[in-house]
Amino acid sequence: MPQGRVVGCSRSKRKRKEVDPFVEVYVARNEILKEKNRLFEKMVQMMERDHTHRVEHVVKVLNELPGVVKWSPFHIAALEHLIADLANRQGFMAFSSVDDKISYLEHRIGIKLSGGLKCS
Known part of the structure; x- marks a missing residue:
């Protein structure tokens, strides 16, 4: 075994395990948008219900x-x-x-x- 080499995962395997920061941002953005849309739908339903009883x-x-x-x-x-x-x-x-x-x-x-x- 050559000296100075670390035994374990290859560089390509380590790279695959690392999460791309752009992917993290994209996933977080989608979660935020999903929650925003859920809240918006709830608000629309409340407004429709309020209109019925205005x-x-x-x-x-x-x-x-x-x-x-x-x-x-x-x-x-x-x-x-x-x-x-x-x-x-x-x-x-x-x-x-x-x-x-x-x-x-x-x-x-x-x-x-x-x-x-x-x-x-």
């Missing part, structure tokens, strides 16, 4: 319900109920059908849509 959107849905006359006793009471609290808006929007939305409001505000009569 007062403007809920009032628009209320105004489009069949039989609702703007500024009638039913409409005014429903507006007050929906504007008062986020939970009220969420409850209202949770119902998929128009009939269920109307029934929910009639029950919560105590006024029937037809005739503006008080429910007992």
Whole structure:
């Protein structure tokens, strides 16, 4: 064995084991971008959910319900109920059908849509 030579891995094997600094930066960059995209998607979902329960959107849905006359006793009471609290808006929007939305409001505000009569 020649003197001065180190026994062990060859230079090419050592080189293969070493990680290229550009590869490390590339991998780290991709991880950061992946996390950024995940956070962005979460933010978009939150904004969409918030839009569904925003007062403007809920009032628009209320105004489009069949039989609702703007500024009638039913409409005014429903507006007050929906504007008062986020939970009220969420409850209202949770119902998929128009009939269920109307029934929910009639029950919560105590006024029937037809005739503006008080429910007992």
